[in-house]
Amino acid sequence: MQPAPTIATMAAPTRELVDAALATVKDPEINRPLTEIGMIKDVTIDADGHVQVDIWLTVSGCPMRTEIVDRVSTAVGAVIGVQSVSVELDVMSDAQRAELKTLLRGHDEREIVFAQPGSLTRVYAIASGKGGVGKSSLTANLAASMASMGLSVGLVDADVYGHSIPRMLKATAAPTMVEGMIMPPTGYGVRVISMLPFKPGGVTQPVAFRGPMLHRALQQFLADVYWGDLDVLLLDLPPGTGDIAISTAQLLPHAEIVVVTTPQAAAADVAVRAGTLAEQTHQKVAGVIENMSSFPCPHCGQPLDLFGIGGGALVAEQLTAQLGTDVPLLGQVPFDPKLREGGDSGDPLVLADPAAAASVQIRAIAERLGLRPRGLAGLSLGISPVRKDR
Numbered sequence: 001m002q003p004a005p006t007i008a009t010m011a012a013p014t015r016e017l018v019d020a021a022l023a024t025v026k027d028p029e030i031n032r033p034l035t036e037i038g039m040i041k042d043v044t045i046d047a048d049g050h051v052q053v054d055i056w057l058t059v060s061g062c063p064m065r066t067e068i069v070d071r072v073s074t075a076v077g078a079v080i081g082v083q084s085v086s087v088e089l090d091v092m093s094d095a096q097r098a099e100l101k102t103l104l105r106g107h108d109e110r111e112i113v114f115a116q117p118g119s120l121t122r123v124y125a126i127a128s129g130k131g132g133v134g135k136s137s138l139t140a141n142l143a144a145s146m147a148s149m150g151l152s153v154g155l156v157d158a159d160v161y162g163h164s165i166p167r168m169l170k171a172t173a174a175p176t177m178v179e180g181m182i183m184p185p186t187g188y189g190v191r192v193i194s195m196l197p198f199k200p201g202g203v204t205q206p207v208a209f210r211g212p213m214l215h216r217a218l219q220q221f222l223a224d225v226y227w228g229d230l231d232v233l234l235l236d237l238p239p240g241t242g243d244i245a246i247s248t249a250q251l252l253p254h255a256e257i258v259v260v261t262t263p264q265a266a267a268a269d270v271a272v273r274a275g276t277l278a279e280q281t282h283q284k285v286a287g288v289i290e291n292m293s294s295f296p297c298p299h300c301g302q303p304l305d306l307f308g309i310g311g312g313a314l315v316a317e318q319l320t321a322q323l324g325t326d327v328p329l330l331g332q333v334p335f336d337p338k339l340r341e342g343g344d345s346g347d348p349l350v351l352a353d354p355a356a357a358a359s360v361q362i363r364a365i366a367e368r369l370g371l372r373p374r375g376l377a378g379l380s381l382g383i384s385p386v387r388k389d390r
Contacts, residue, residue, distance in 0.1 A: 012049050013081035019043070021075040022053065028064040029176055029183040030104065031152075031228050034072070037100055041090055049083030051076050058100065058178045060091045094179075101179040104226055112222045114233055115252055121230045123255040124286060124369060125248050127277075129270030131162075131239040134291040135260040137343045138333065138362065139236040140168035144348040145366035147189035151231040153370075154184070156221050157194035158248065159238040160214055161207050166194045170346035173197075175225075182225045188348060191228070193221045215247040222251055232370050241277045249281030256286040258330070258369070261315050263293055268311035268318075275319040275327070285323060287330035288316040289365060295334040295357065306335055331365040333358050 022043070023035045034040055034055070041054035053072050057065060069087045076085045092100070114121050126142075128135040139155065147153045157165035166172045171187030174197045184193045195217065199205040209217065227233070235255070238244050248255060257278050261271035271288070278285050290312025294303040312329050319327040333339075336358040342349040350359045350366075 129274040146370040263311040264308040293332040
């Protein structure tokens with residue numbers, strides 16, 4: 001029987017194995033391997049199996065420094081022959097940050113990548129005719145559900161005055177700034193940008209913006225933020241058909257609208273107006289979601305219609321007739337107090353209680369929207385006509 005290898009007899013790990021391990025470590029904010037974005041400063045391997053990895057941080061106050069150290073230590077520590085790992089941190093120079101920005105951008109810094117013909121990102125603007133229909137709660141849960149399905153998801157809290165998404169997804173950390181490029185915070189795998197981190201007074205400070213400033217804020221959220229390669233981008237629009245809804249159509253002409261309503265007929269009437277705006281902005285309405293639908297009585301099991309019945313189907317029917325194209329009812333989410341509670345605590349219901357009836361409906365809607373293949377509309381096919389001489 002051969003004796004177990006000791007530290008003295010085990011071969012030190014090779015640089016190739018350590019580099020391969022580091023190639024699996026992604027920056028928490030940029031979501032690309034450290035080896036690809038120039039964050040590996042140096043690697044030292046001792047004969048006794050100790051590995052020291054020197055890392056370049058983008059900024060000195062990087063909020064993800066602990067996460068980066070943990071990820072590097074775990075990955076390198078799993079390499080055969082490694083006995084211990086230490087990580088030393090340094091900070092990039094201005095020139096290095098400029099190179100990183102050029103690497104990540106790859107385009108004009110004022111360009112909105114989601115509006116380009118070659119973009120493969122599905123963009124959904126979640127709209128409502130009035131407030132109080134649970135639009136933001138649904139948007140946060142749709143985003144969390146899509147991320148849990150393995151999709152790369154971004155969420156713009158476009159409700160500049162009444163932003164609430166950061167709290168719902170526990171994404172209240174300030175974004176990191178790299179050469180004017182904004183690295184958005186992440187909550188439950190969803191990249192989130194909002195007005196919150198740009199207000200010195202915090203949550204209670206009001207936003208006193210008029211039309212042009214609202215447009216500029218939305219443009220900055222879309223162009224100045226590093227989103228990476230997203231499968232889906234969601235925008236939580238403010239209620240109604242005002243400045244932000246119009247700016248969304250201008251900045252993201254291929255964005256599809258999802259209308260949220262309640263079963264109440266009065267709410268449905270208002271929701272139709274939010275959807276028919278698409279006729280003027282030349283956008284597509286992806287469908288209608290009915291929130292706060294009937295739910296079983298906890299005592300007798302009979303359905304309770306606290307907020308009426310049929311509003312979602314009515315909105316879908318009227319929009320189909322008005323727009324001349326099929327507008328489906330994507331789903332009916334039953335009323336559940338836990339949906340509101342999860343928003344207050346920052347624990348999305350779809351993750352906290354995936355078996356809840358509301359969670360099941362939201363996930364079905366998320367799958368329908370998130371896994372739908374991108375159409376050819378607006379895409380460059382890379383072909384051009386060739387003149388053939390007779």
